Amino acid sequence: KGGTKDAKPDNPNADTIAMLQSMCDHYTRNNEHWRVTAYRRAISALRQQSTKILTSSQAKDIAGIGDRLADKIEEIVTTGRLRRLEEAANEPNHEARELFLKVYDVGLQTAEKWIAQGYRTLDDLLERANLSRNQRIGVEHFDDLNTRIPRAEVEALGDHVRRVARELDSRVELLIGGSYRRGSDSSGDIDFIVTKKGTTASADLGPFLDELVGRLMRQGFLTAGLATSRSDTGNKWHGCCVLPKEEFPGDRTQYKPIWRRIDFLLVPETEFGAALLYFTGNDLFNRSMRLLGDKKGMCLNQRGLFRGVIRGPGRVKYTDGELVEGRDEKKIFEALGVQWREPHQRWC
Ligand code: DCP
Ligand code: MG
Ligand code: MN
Numbered sequence: 339k340g341g342t343k344d345a346k347p348d349n350p351n352a353d354t355i356a357m358l359q360s361m362c363d364h365y366t367r368n369n370e371h372w373r374v375t376a377y378r379r380a381i382s383a384l385r386q387q388s389t390k391i392l393t394s395s396q397a398k399d400i401a402g403i404g405d406r407l408a409d410k411i412e413e414i415v416t417t418g419r420l421r422r423l424e425e426a427a428n429e430p431n432h433e434a435r436e437l438f439l440k441v442y443d444v445g446l447q448t449a450e451k452w453i454a455q456g457y458r459t460l461d462d463l464l465e466r467a468n469l470s471r472n473q474r475i476g477v478e479h480f481d482d483l484n485t486r487i488p489r490a491e492v493e494a495l496g497d498h499v500r501r502v503a504r505e506l507d508s509r510v511e512l513l514i515g516g517s518y519r520r521g522s523d524s525s526g527d528i529d530f531i532v533t534k535k536g537t538t539a540s541a542d543l544g545p546f547l548d549e550l551v552g553r554l555m556r557q558g559f560l561t562a563g564l565a566t567s568r569s570d571t572g573n574k575w576h577g578c579c580v581l582p583k584e585e586f587p588g589d590r591t592q593y594k595p596i597w598r599r600i601d602f603l604l605v606p607e608t609e610f611g612a613a614l615l616y617f618t619g620n621d622l623f624n625r626s627m628r629l630l631g632d633k634k635g636m637c638l639n640q641r642g643l644f645r646g647v648i649r650g651p652g653r654v655k656y657t658d659g660e661l662v663e664g665r666d667e668k669k670i671f672e673a674l675g676v677q678w679r680e681p682h683q684r685w686c
Contacts, residue, residue: 350390354414355381357423361410364426367439369446378622380407382685391415434458440484442476442564442599472564479578482597486524490587495528495598498559498585499550506549509535511610515617516601521682527599528579531617533610540570543604547573550602554579561597571640572613573604605641611667612642623684630674636662643670 349355362377383402384391391397392415397408414420426432431453437460438449457467463477476483487495496514503510513519516529532550537543554560558580565576579600586593605613616624616639631638637647637655642664648656663669671678 349385349387351384351387354391354411355384357414357420358384358407358410361420361423361426364423367436367446375622376404376407380404380411382622384411385685431458438463441473441480442483443470443472444476448473475562475564475578479597483578483599485596486526487528487598488524489518489522491581491598492518492525492528494585494587495579495581495600496530498581499530499554502553502557502559503532503550506553507534507546510546511535511607513614515603515614516619519618519681520620520684527601529617530600530602531610531614532602532604533607533613535607537606538608539606540568540572540604540609542606543573544568547575547602547604551575551577558582560600572609573602575602576600607665609641609664611670612638612664613640615667615670616640618681618684620685623679627674627676630676634674636674638670638674643673 358377358381362374362381365373365377379402383400384397387400391400391411394405394408394412397403397411398405403411410420410422429435434453434457435449438444438452438457439446441460441463452463452467455467457463460477460480463469464474469477492514496512496518500512503512510532511534512530512532514528515531516527517525518528532543532546534543534546551560551563555563559582561578561580563575563577565574567574577600578597580595580597583590583593583595603613603617615627628638631643635645637644637659643662644659645662646657647659650656662673668678
């Protein structure tokens with residue numbers, strides 16, 4: 339996840355947040371999930387404070403900030419540093435590891451393998467490493483794919499896809515979810531959620547996805563496919579796109595073709611609300627909504643909110659239960675008995 343996303347420079351805790359975010363990014367790249375969750379909760383809580391938090395005990399009083407994080411906050415405020423972060427920066431081959439982990443489709447194992455093989459730079463990878471097709475795309479377009487997409491460009495990309503989708507089928511409904519829908523100034527990728535009036539099964543949307551991707555590819559708008567999947571939880575397509583110069587928002591002399599990550603999720607109208615809820619996120623918010631469903635004896639997933647789900651050992655599902663709501667996002671909140679939250683309030 340991008341480091342400085344949504345950091346508001348006018349926040350009194352901006353410096354603290356920036357350093358916690360660096361620590362969080364480190365743990366993210368190293369798959370330390372519990373720490374990542376704790377840091378993200380703390381960052382989110384800190385972002386909502388209107389005064390600067392100076393001490394550990396002030397920090398502990400804030401919901402979402404645990405004892406250890408509170409101590410880290412005090413350390414940052416009093417010393418201007420974070421020892422754990424500096425230790426991480428001193429690990430052998432830290433820079434190469436961080437670099438490799440930013441390549442699409444590269445995890446810790448691969449990064450470590452490449453370091454053990456003696457590679458240190460992206461050129462080393464291009465010239466000598468055994469790269470998968472997707473990894474090669476990730477290396478060749480490293481700078482593009484690690485640049486955040488300004489909101490205006492997300493909108494221009496959205497307009498393009500919407501126009502093409504409507505040309506193919508006028509019944510199509512298309513929304514941009516993800517961080518864009520949550521109001522972010524910039525996004526890591528663009529997340530489309532697509533449905534068609536009158537559809538009731540994921541299979542109804544598969545052919546449309548092929549048509550859409552086919553046409554966008556032929557136009558040169560889509561530049562590479564990375565992953566695709568078809569299942570009853572939806573039709574997914576992940577890839578890259580480039581905004582045409584004529585559609586660049588603002589001064590066209592400033593235009594550069596930049597490869598952007600683009601995701602499509604196509605679902606039937608009957609599951610649109612649940613899919614939209616999922617694809618809007620953020621992931622922590624999704625987790626807390628699902629947990630709430632569990633607590634109320636229901637099950638929330640990408641397809642809907644269900645009641646009467648019977649589970650066996652290891653939470654294995656015996657029955658799918660009965661659908662309570664899938665079509666309408668607001669009604670899912672109602673059925674869960676929670677107050678509606680606008681997308682921009684779904685940071686945690
Ligand atoms: N999502 C999730 N759990 C995951 C991955 C994704 O719940 N492990 C959901 C919530 C996300 C949405 O899918 O908000 C879109 O995923 P992205 O990875 O595109 O994340 P965002 O759009 O939120 O952020 P970014 O600006 O980095 O794309
Ligand atoms: Mg996204
Ligand atoms: Mn995405």
